[in-house]
Amino acid sequence: MTRWFLLAAFVVAGAAFAIGWPQSHQIYGQESITVQGTVLNGTAGETIAPGLLVSLHAFGSDVGSVTTVETTTDDLGGFQFDDVVLSSDIGYALTMDYSGMRYSMLLGEEDLATTVEFLVYESTQDVAVISVEHHALVITNVNQVEQQIEAVEFISLSNTSDRTLVPDLSNVGQGQFSFMRFSLPPRAANFDIQSDLVGGEVIPVGTGFGLTSPVTPGGHSLSFSFTFPYQGNAFSYQQNLLQGADVYQVLVPERLGQLEVGSLESMPAINVEGSLYRAWQGQDFAPAQGLAVELTNLPQPSLAARLGRSVTGAEFWIIAIPIMLGVVLLAALLYGGFRIRRPTTVSGLAVQGLSNDNSAHRELLVREVAILDEKFQQGQVPDAEYQAERVQLKDRILAVAPVSGGPDSDSDNE
Template sequence: MRRAAVVAAIAWALALGVPGAAIAQDAAEAVITGVVAHGADPGSFDPTALLVSLDVLEGVSPLAQLSTRPASDGTFTFTVAPAPTRTYFLSVEHQGARYSASRRADTLDDPVTLTVFDATNDPGVLRFDTYTVLVTGALGDDGIVEVLERVAVSNDSDTTLVPDFDAEGPAMLGFLRFGLPSGAYNLDVRSDLVGGEVLEVDLGFALTTPVPPTRGEPHEFEFVYRLDYDGSAIDLSRTMRFGAASFRFVAPVDVARPASPRLVDLGAAEFDGRLLRLLEGEDIAPGEHIELTLSGLPTPSLRARLQRQVGDVYLRFVVPGLVASAMLGLLVVGLARRRRASAAEGASAAERRAALLAEVGALEARRRDGSVSDRSHEAERAALKQALVALELEERLDR
């Protein structure tokens, strides 16, 4: 009788289109083990005062949220139902900064270490290792130039920079800030850090993202923007608030000629049939104003200028950021003979997926604590989902 009941249950499940493997999988359990550790001063650190969160994501959709307090030695566990389509995002907040890690079904057995650091509001702990300004192209008829900038930032201290929103004095001095040329628009910012927002400030932008110690692996920031221009030249000068150990200014020879009295012209090299000119300098002091100019830009036609005056502009020029990044990487290898250590190589597809899923987990955590509006949540979630779909298509094409 019992055997008949089991057979009937399996037949019913198959009739509903549920594979037997899925039934067994849902019934299985796995234990995620981990530890919260202090990266600098473990002696005075009390992990029991913290709360470790687990967000289970089905694709980009939240499936479950769990939390637990670590034991006195920092250890913690979560019991979950493993599934290959799920991501398990773990995080803990300490002194205003969130630290995270993620696991997939095939890595649930790997112990998780969440290393936290005490916070500081002093941006002096940051150092800009490399700063690159790359002109990706220009469209003469519309009078538009597009610029990609990439920055490697180190934090060699034992503290995490956490922005102080209540600090007195000039606005946002305690933030990680980047200068931009006057008139920059359509700003798109990316980094290897999770969470945070982009805030517009005078002639640039600031990030609310905490910046933890780098331990030899600088944080990477990349941002793209556009500028309108009239005539054949444009000014890209800016004040380098944090300075830079190495600075590069790059432009295609057939687009414009870069110039700067502070940088050395290293000549041009060919990449994919295009000549790119590189200017480079070292030891840019904090607060130093660096002059950057582009000349020889394609001149807008009279018709295009008239259309822009009446507001009839259609943006047709887009250079994908990934292509520009690849061009920059190869150029630096060929020309920057006297530079310091180059930026890290591009992330693999698996690393990019993990970073995107980490952003999803951070977004859901921000929604739970009420730090993001419903509208912003939906917009960011849709963008992350689109990025994951694009990555999946890219992997399939590469197979």
């Protein structure tokens, strides 16, 4: 009997292992607790209504392992989750949708043992609540061969109100923007943005872009990198500073020593993680006041680099091939018109004046052919008109043969 009991216990244990039942230490090593909290309204004079949905998410160590439980607030904004498994291998987060914004809060084990205060705010569509404390344009590199500038902008901003800015994209018109907007240089490319703001989209607006992310009260930061081309040794573009800026800076690494920045005050060099940057700065820019960012003494490609880029560029061959064909044709026609004649005999002196007139006439006709060919190559003359007019000019050239006399006249008319 004992033998059969042990065999049955072994089979049950094996089956449990095969179907993935938790091992005993996973069951008894985990503690269940009650998580309590209160939703607080951070907007002055506002309260939290009862019955609002609050979610608790538990993230397991396995990828995609998420457990979600829900509850609602009471009359005082309180909420409670019972039988929450407590483990150091699990991460926790609270989420709640309120006034057009999804709020979230990460929790540690120590937070679960206390009454959690979950802060939310009423919303606003007034972008004037955004204040930019610091806005810096950093020139990271200049490619003088491709004549392209690499740059990154860093922005520190705050929502100075006690309401969350929640952009209203259904009501966008002239002067009716409820989201943040930023300027970019003309023909900017390779754009990439990083931010601590949650949600929203990046949309093209005017000469730059808009960011539709909600902005909660308090400080935030964002950065975006891009490239843009330049021509010549100077470049200027309008930086609109639509949210204004307490401080606006342009930083250039010391290795680009010849580059200068106009329209801003030169400042002492700044050490950024061991690298020196020359700095230019302006202060107290009102919203949309803006300024013209001027970069001068930009490096130019060498003559060899310019020639190399020109010869390998498609634009060069689009222009050069028709010109070369026209030159070759003109050379061939001129060669036929100025063949070396044998000396004129005394018997030909009587018609020398006529011969000179014919040569001049023939030269004019050859030039007309060259001009016609060039117009055709540039697309200024239709094909049918070109062919017909060219045949007429050719016949006229052949008709104006050199005139000479004497026994050698036949050989001159070959």
